[in-house]
Structures are given as C-alpha cells and as structure tokens.
Amino acid sequence: MIDPYLLAFLLIVLIGSVTVYIYYLKEKNEQLESINRGFCPKCHKKSMELTDQRSSGCSGPKIVSFECTSCGYTNSFAVESGGSCGSGGCR
Numbered sequence: 001m002i003d004p005y006l007l008a009f010l011l012i013v014l015i016g017s018v019t020v021y022i023y024y025l026k027e028k029n030e031q032l033e034s035i036n037r038g039f040c041p042k043c044h045k046k047s048m049e050l051t052d053q054r055s056s057g058c059s060g061p062k063i064v065s066f067e068c069t070s071c072g073y074t075n076s077f078a079v080e081s082g083g084s085c086g087s088g089g090c091r
C-alpha cells in the first residue's frame with residue numbers, strides 16, 4: 001500500500017518540475033526570438049553576435065551560441081538544423 005502523503009508529495013514535485021520546465025522553455029523561446037531579430041533579451045540593444053556554432057552531425061540539433069557585445073549576455077540554443085545535411089549524405 002502506497003502512503004497517500006508520499007503520493008501527494010511526489011505529485012506536487014512532478015507538477016512543480018513540469019511547470020518550471022515549461023516556463024523555462026517559454027522563456028528560452030522568447031529569448032531566441034529576440035536574438036533572431038538581432039536584439040539582446042537583457043539590454044534590448046541590437047548588439048547580438050553569433051560566437052559559436054556546433055553541429056552534432058546529421059541527426060541532431062545544432063548548438064549556436066550568442067553573445068551581446070553591449071552587456072556581455074551570453075546564451076546558447078539548440079536549433080534544428082534545417083536540412084543542411086542534404087539528401088542521402090547521412091544514411
């Protein structure tokens with residue numbers, strides 16, 4: 001028999017972490033949108049620069065890093081590589 005208090009606790013932890021995760025994704029997405037337009041999400045100046053770009057092969061997202069030259073804000077994002085592998089080269 002499972003302790004109902006333990007079950008409730010686990011449920012709260014689960015809901016909590018899911019909420020945090022969704023919030024994190026939403027915020028990350030908003031930041032990426034801002035950066036895609038060239039604006040820093042932190043200081044809102046148009047000073048974002050692409051500093052690093054890594055691809056983990058054909059079947060994975062690309063890791064891109066941005067840095068703001070104005071306030072020093074940095075962030076990296078995993079973006080789906082849009083067909084840069086071409087056709088047939090991977091498999």
Ligand SMILES: [Zn+2]
Nearest residue numbers: 040043068071
């Ligand atoms: Zn900035």
